[in-house]
Amino acid sequence: MSTRTPIPVPEAISRVIEKSKAGGTERVQLKDTIGRYLAEDIVADHPIPHFNRSAFDGFAIRSDDTLEANFENPIELKLIESIAAGQVATKEVGSHEATRIMTGAQVPIGADAILALELSETLEKEGEVWVRLNRPIPKGTHISEKGEDVQEGAILAHKGRRISAGEMAMLAMFGYHEVQVYKQPIVGIFVTGTELLPVEAEIEPGKIRNSNSYMLESQIKALGGIPQFYGLLPDDFELCYREINEALKKVDYLITTGGASVGDFDYVQDIVAKLGADTLFNKIAMRPGSVTTVATLGDKWIFGLSGNPAACFVGFELFARPVLRTFSGSKAPHLPRSKARLSHAIKKPNPFTRFTRAKAELQGSQVVVSSIGVDKSGIASALVEANALLVVPGGTRELKEGEELEIIWLDRYEEGYKHV
Amino acid sequence: MSTRTPIPVPEAISRVIEKSKAGGTERVQLKDTIGRYLAEDIVADHPIPHFNRSAFDGFAIRSDDTLEANFENPIELKLIESIAAGQVATKEVGSHEATRIMTGAQVPIGADAILALELSETLEKEGEVWVRLNRPIPKGTHISEKGEDVQEGAILAHKGRRISAGEMAMLAMFGYHEVQVYKQPIVGIFVTGTELLPVEAEIEPGKIRNSNSYMLESQIKALGGIPQFYGLLPDDFELCYREINEALKKVDYLITTGGASVGDFDYVQDIVAKLGADTLFNKIAMRPGSVTTVATLGDKWIFGLSGNPAACFVGFELFARPVLRTFSGSKAPHLPRSKARLSHAIKKPNPFTRFTRAKAELQGSQVVVSSIGVDKSGIASALVEANALLVVPGGTRELKEGEELEIIWLDRYEEGYKHV
CATH class of the missing domain: 2.170.190.11 (Molybdopterin biosynthesis moea protein, domain 3.)
Known part of the structure; x- marks a missing residue:
C-alpha cells in the first residue's frame, strides 16, 4: 500500500495540463464534422458578399x-x-x-x-x-457592398474550435468540402468492484448495479470522445494487470473506477506501479473524489477514479476532461467557471475544498446558486438535478446567503433549468 | 402572390406551440439512449443505499x-x-x-x-x-443509512427529460437495461435558389455556395433530430411541388430555405397553397427572418425559412426548435432566456423587434452582453462568434449601456466563451 499525500486541486489540475498534448488530425467530409474540432483555420476564399x-x-x-x-x-x-x-x-x-x-x-x-x-x-x-x-x-x-461582411483571406474561426452550426455555415460558404479535424480520443473504461452487478441483474443483498461505465460513456461522448467499455475487472491482480496492459494498446486513455481507495482489495496503485507508469498524483485535498489517481505511460494516460458515482463524475470532469479536450485540439479544455451568489448560508465547516452538486440559475441577469441535497459524496441522485458544481473553499468560516462563490458550469441545457 | 400580414413574435411562437405535439416512443438499449428524451419516469426499484x-x-x-x-x-x-x-x-x-x-x-x-x-x-x-x-x-x-440517498419508488427524473450523464447513471443503477424514449424527429431539408453552388464548386460571379443545409443539419442534430438533406429544389414549380410532396411522405418535418420572399421566383407560398397546407403565419414583425413561413399539413409541418444564413438560423431556433423538441417529448422546448446588461449603448432606432447575434459572458456573477458586428441580416460571420441572441425591442428609444435586456442563450459551450 503506497503512502498518499493529498495535493491541492489547482496543483493537480496544473500537473494534468502540463502533460496534456494535442492528438493527431485527419481529413473528414464536411457533413461528418459536426461536433469535431478544427485542425485548420477557416479562411475566406472570397469576400462576402463577393459582389455588390x-x-x-x-x-x-x-x-x-x-x-x-x-x-x-x-x-x-x-x-x-x-x-x-x-x-x-x-x-x-x-x-x-x-x-x-x-x-x-x-x-x-x-x-x-x-x-x-x-x-x-x-x-x-x-x-x-x-x-x-x-x-x-x-x-x-x-x-x-462587396466585402462588407467578410474580406477575402479573413480568418473566420481558428483551429481548436469545436464545429457547430455557425462554423458549419462558414466551412460550407468557403468551400471546405473536406475539413482537417483533430482525431477523437479513444477512451477505455474498466469498472472494478466485486459488489457490482450488470444493469440487467436483479438487485441482491450487498450488491449494486454498475452505473459508472454508462455515466462515463455519456461524459466522454459529450466532449467528443469515443468510449470503449471493457467490462468488470476480475478480482485477481495478475489477470487484472494483463487486461489493463492489453487495453492500453488499443486506446489513448484508460479510466478505471473503484479500487482507488486504501482498502485491502484496491490495487489500482499496484497496477500503475507494475506498468511502470508515472503517477502525477494519487490523492487530492478535495471532497468528493479525494482518492483520484492519474498516471501516464508514454503518451497513454490512466485515470483511476473513485467507484462512488458522484466522486467519479467530479474526478472525470476536473482531471480527465481537460486532457481529452486538449487531445481534441481545444484551447479551452476546462468546463466554464463563473461566480454565483449563494441562495442560502453554508454553515458546516469542512477542512477540504468541496465540489458540491448545485443548481445555478439566472435571476434577472444575476447568477444564483443553491447546493443540492445532503452534502455527502454518496448522493448520486443529485447528479440528475445538478447543472453546476459549487466550489466550497476549505476552512471553518460560515458562508452567508448572498455571498459570491465560484461555480463550474456542467454541460447541460436541459429541462428544469432556466439556463444552461 | 399572397398578401402578408406581419404578426408579433410572441404571437407566432404561441401559434407554433399550440399546434405542437409529442411524437411516438420506442424501446432502446440503455447505452444507445445518450441524448434521447425519456418517455417514462426513472423510478427507483430499490432504496439507495439498499442496505446500511x-x-x-x-x-x-x-x-x-x-x-x-x-x-x-x-x-x-x-x-x-x-x-x-x-x-x-x-x-x-x-x-x-x-x-x-x-x-x-x-x-x-x-x-x-x-x-x-x-x-x-x-x-x-x-x-x-x-x-x-x-x-x-x-x-x-x-x-x-439504507434509503438515505433515494427511497424505493422515488422518481429520479420525469419523462421528457433529455438523457445525459446523471440520467444514465440513474437508469443503470435502477436496472433500466432498456428504456422507453421518444422517437427522434426526421427533418427533411431543401434549399432553393438558382444562385446556389454546391460546396465543392469554385465560386462564380453572382453565385454563392449552399451553406444553409449544413448549418441546419447541425442545428437539427444538436437538438436530437435526424436531418435528411434532399438537395436543391429545381427552378420549376411543378417539379418543385412534386419533390416536396414526395419528401413529405418520408419525414416528420420539412424545411425549405430561400424562396420565401416576395420576389417573382419565390413560390414556397404557392406550394403551401397547392398542398392544401394550413399556414400558421408567413410574415413576422422581426429582423432578421421576417419572411418566415410555417404551415401544417395533418401532422406534418413545413418551415419556409429565409435563404439568408443569419435569418435562417434565427427562424429555425425560434420556430422550428420548439416544434421538434415538443415532438421529442421535451417539456421545455425553447432555448433558455435570461436578462443581461448591455455593454454598450444601442442608438439606432428600429420599428421591428430585432434578434441580433451577441456574445454574452459572466463578469463575476453578472451577465453582460454585447452585440456582434454590424447589425444587418447579411452578417453571416457573426454566427461563429455568437453564443446568444440579444432581443432588441422595436421602437425609437435609445438603449443605454448597463440597461437590462432579454437574451436567448444558444446551444454553445465553446472556446472563446468564458461561459456557455
Whole structure:
C-alpha cells in the first residue's frame, strides 16, 4: 500500500495540463464534422458578399435620378432587364433606367441603389414597362457592398474550435468540402468492484448495479470522445494487470473506477506501479473524489477514479476532461467557471475544498446558486438535478446567503433549468 | 402572390406551440439512449443505499464499546471477520468485536459505526487479531443509512427529460437495461435558389455556395433530430411541388430555405397553397427572418425559412426548435432566456423587434452582453462568434449601456466563451 499525500486541486489540475498534448488530425467530409474540432483555420476564399449584392426585391436604379422625386412629382424609370438571384445582368443601368432584381442578386453596373418593390408601381406604356416612384432613394440603399461582411483571406474561426452550426455555415460558404479535424480520443473504461452487478441483474443483498461505465460513456461522448467499455475487472491482480496492459494498446486513455481507495482489495496503485507508469498524483485535498489517481505511460494516460458515482463524475470532469479536450485540439479544455451568489448560508465547516452538486440559475441577469441535497459524496441522485458544481473553499468560516462563490458550469441545457 | 400580414413574435411562437405535439416512443438499449428524451419516469426499484453501507475502509464496530476510549486508555476489539464490498458478513458483531469492512460493503448486524482504518492499529495476540483505537466513535460514523440517498419508488427524473450523464447513471443503477424514449424527429431539408453552388464548386460571379443545409443539419442534430438533406429544389414549380410532396411522405418535418420572399421566383407560398397546407403565419414583425413561413399539413409541418444564413438560423431556433423538441417529448422546448446588461449603448432606432447575434459572458456573477458586428441580416460571420441572441425591442428609444435586456442563450459551450 503506497503512502498518499493529498495535493491541492489547482496543483493537480496544473500537473494534468502540463502533460496534456494535442492528438493527431485527419481529413473528414464536411457533413461528418459536426461536433469535431478544427485542425485548420477557416479562411475566406472570397469576400462576402463577393459582389455588390441586392438586399431586397425590387429595382436596381441610379440614385441621382431620384433626387427630385416626391409625392406630387413622381419620376418614371424605364425597365430594361429582369434578373433573378444567380443570374447576372447583361446591360448597364443608364440614366432613368431600372433593372428588376431579386434579393441576393448582383447589382448591375451603373446602378447604386435598390428601389424596394413595395415603394414602386409598374406601368406599361406603348409596349414598354416603366417603374414609378415618388421619393428619393439614397445611394447604397438595400445594397450589401462587396466585402462588407467578410474580406477575402479573413480568418473566420481558428483551429481548436469545436464545429457547430455557425462554423458549419462558414466551412460550407468557403468551400471546405473536406475539413482537417483533430482525431477523437479513444477512451477505455474498466469498472472494478466485486459488489457490482450488470444493469440487467436483479438487485441482491450487498450488491449494486454498475452505473459508472454508462455515466462515463455519456461524459466522454459529450466532449467528443469515443468510449470503449471493457467490462468488470476480475478480482485477481495478475489477470487484472494483463487486461489493463492489453487495453492500453488499443486506446489513448484508460479510466478505471473503484479500487482507488486504501482498502485491502484496491490495487489500482499496484497496477500503475507494475506498468511502470508515472503517477502525477494519487490523492487530492478535495471532497468528493479525494482518492483520484492519474498516471501516464508514454503518451497513454490512466485515470483511476473513485467507484462512488458522484466522486467519479467530479474526478472525470476536473482531471480527465481537460486532457481529452486538449487531445481534441481545444484551447479551452476546462468546463466554464463563473461566480454565483449563494441562495442560502453554508454553515458546516469542512477542512477540504468541496465540489458540491448545485443548481445555478439566472435571476434577472444575476447568477444564483443553491447546493443540492445532503452534502455527502454518496448522493448520486443529485447528479440528475445538478447543472453546476459549487466550489466550497476549505476552512471553518460560515458562508452567508448572498455571498459570491465560484461555480463550474456542467454541460447541460436541459429541462428544469432556466439556463444552461 | 399572397398578401402578408406581419404578426408579433410572441404571437407566432404561441401559434407554433399550440399546434405542437409529442411524437411516438420506442424501446432502446440503455447505452444507445445518450441524448434521447425519456418517455417514462426513472423510478427507483430499490432504496439507495439498499442496505446500511460502509462509507469508509475500516472496521464495523459497536459505538457503545468505544465510549470510554481515549489516548491514555485505548480499547481493543477482537477481529472476527473480514468482508469485502460485494460480500456479506456471516457473523453478527458482538460486544468488543470488530469486522474488517471495505467502502461500499453492507454493515454487519450488530455494528452501528465504522472505525476508519487510519484511526486504528492492528495487533496479534495469541493467534488472534485485535484492533486498537484511542477515541470514541459516535454511532452512525461513516455509515450511509439504507434509503438515505433515494427511497424505493422515488422518481429520479420525469419523462421528457433529455438523457445525459446523471440520467444514465440513474437508469443503470435502477436496472433500466432498456428504456422507453421518444422517437427522434426526421427533418427533411431543401434549399432553393438558382444562385446556389454546391460546396465543392469554385465560386462564380453572382453565385454563392449552399451553406444553409449544413448549418441546419447541425442545428437539427444538436437538438436530437435526424436531418435528411434532399438537395436543391429545381427552378420549376411543378417539379418543385412534386419533390416536396414526395419528401413529405418520408419525414416528420420539412424545411425549405430561400424562396420565401416576395420576389417573382419565390413560390414556397404557392406550394403551401397547392398542398392544401394550413399556414400558421408567413410574415413576422422581426429582423432578421421576417419572411418566415410555417404551415401544417395533418401532422406534418413545413418551415419556409429565409435563404439568408443569419435569418435562417434565427427562424429555425425560434420556430422550428420548439416544434421538434415538443415532438421529442421535451417539456421545455425553447432555448433558455435570461436578462443581461448591455455593454454598450444601442442608438439606432428600429420599428421591428430585432434578434441580433451577441456574445454574452459572466463578469463575476453578472451577465453582460454585447452585440456582434454590424447589425444587418447579411452578417453571416457573426454566427461563429455568437453564443446568444440579444432581443432588441422595436421602437425609437435609445438603449443605454448597463440597461437590462432579454437574451436567448444558444446551444454553445465553446472556446472563446468564458461561459456557455
